[in-house]
Amino acid sequence: AAAAIDRSFSEVPREDHQEDAGSEQPEQQPPLDLDMLAQQVYGIVKRRLTSERRRLG
Known part of the structure; x- marks a missing residue:
């Protein structure tokens, strides 16, 4: 189960995550x-x- 979790995090593209964070400040x-x-x-x-x-008291 831990391997599946590790794979799911590694499959998230970092560029997309950074763009989302910047647009929703x-x-x-x-x-x-x-x-x-x-x-x-x-x-x-x-x-x-x-x-x-x-x-x-």
Whole structure:
């Protein structure tokens, strides 16, 4: 079964795959600010933990 899978991947022409990937690119988005995202996630998690402590406590 593994040999059949290996053959099926090797039969895919690379040029076609690259053209498909290039024609379906999403709109360019600005790079993510990971520090800002981490701060937002931290705030959400902190609020949820605080509310859980109150609920259980």
